Amino acid sequence: MAYANFETREIHCKILYVGAKGSGKTENLKSIFHKTQVRLTKEPMSFEDKFNAPFEFMPLSIGQLKDFHVKLHIYTLPEHNLYPTFNMVITRGIDGIVFVVDSSLSALQDNIDAWAKLKDMLTQEGYNLGSIPRVLQYNKRDERDALSLDALRNEFNAQGLTDVEAVAIHHLGTMETVQKISSLVLDELGRS
Ligand SMILES: Nc1nc2c(ncn2[C@@H]2O[C@H](COP(=O)(O)OP(=O)(O)OP(=O)(O)O)[C@@H](O)[C@H]2O)c(=O)[nH]1
Ligand SMILES: [Mg+2]
Structure with a gap:
């Protein structure tokens, strides 16, 4: 859940990037870092110690x-699952989710599995998925075997969620x- 600090006039929101292994979550964070360094409040955690x-x-x-300053806390959950308890901690109090799909045909099944896993994980944590x-x-x-936008929408977006095309390695679509x-997230906060 977002929280407000009335002393510093800040609102903090938690955003989680999820998706199949290798879909590009880390690359998204790197790209955001590249594009926004001057606006970062702190150095990001190292992106290099990927395995651990x-x-x-x-x-x-x-x-x-x-009159509040809004700060996002962006997290990713790597798919290696070495530390399952972290999943529980990180998925607590989420205000928004970005699901990163690898457009490649060869990654389709991994994306489908990750999408189903996300739904299970959030349901277990007591979220009403429709309201996040x-x-x-x-x-x-840019991948040669990238599926068409229509095919991806048919597979993952029957609900008509907001969707974005991206090439994270080239900083396209990440911001x-x-x-x-x-x-x-701000619309949701504005309503509450
Ligand atoms: N061609 C291409 N490669 C990409 C793109 N985005 C990411 N990659 C590459 O795909 C590989 C996996 O990307 P990561 O960002 O490490 O994937 P991840 O989702 O963090 O994977 P895990 O942390 O293992 O779950 C890396 O070699 C990236 O450079 C893209 O838009 N196009
Ligand atoms: Mg990663």
Whole structure:
């Protein structure tokens, strides 16, 4: 859950990037870091210790809501699952989710499995999935065997969620994804 610090006039929101192994979650964080370094409040956790990192974290300031400054806490859960208890901790109190899909045909089954796993994990944690702001990102649009946008939408987005095409290695669509999820989260906060 987002929380407000009335002393510092800040609102903190938690965003989780999830998706199949290798779909591009870390690459998204690297790209956001590359694009926004000046606005970061802290250095991000190292992206290099990929094998052992139980999660990745990056704070990002995104502007004002009324007279509060809004800060995103962006997390990713690597798919190696070396530390299952971290999954429980990291999935607590989420305000928004970005599901990163690898557009490649060869990754289709992994994406489908990860999507089903996410739903299970969130249901187990007591979330009403329909009420969490979500954005789908179709990453790796540059891959030679990338599925068409229509095919990906048919598979993953029957509900008509906000979706974005991306090539994270070239910084395409990564900031748009952050903007879309932020605005959904801020809409939700504005309503409460
Ligand atoms: N061609 C291409 N490669 C990409 C793109 N995004 C990420 N990659 C590459 O795909 C590989 C996996 O990306 P990661 O960001 O490490 O994937 P991840 O989702 O963090 O994977 P795990 O942490 O293992 O769950 C890396 O070699 C990336 O450089 C993209 O848009 N296009
Ligand atoms: Mg990763």
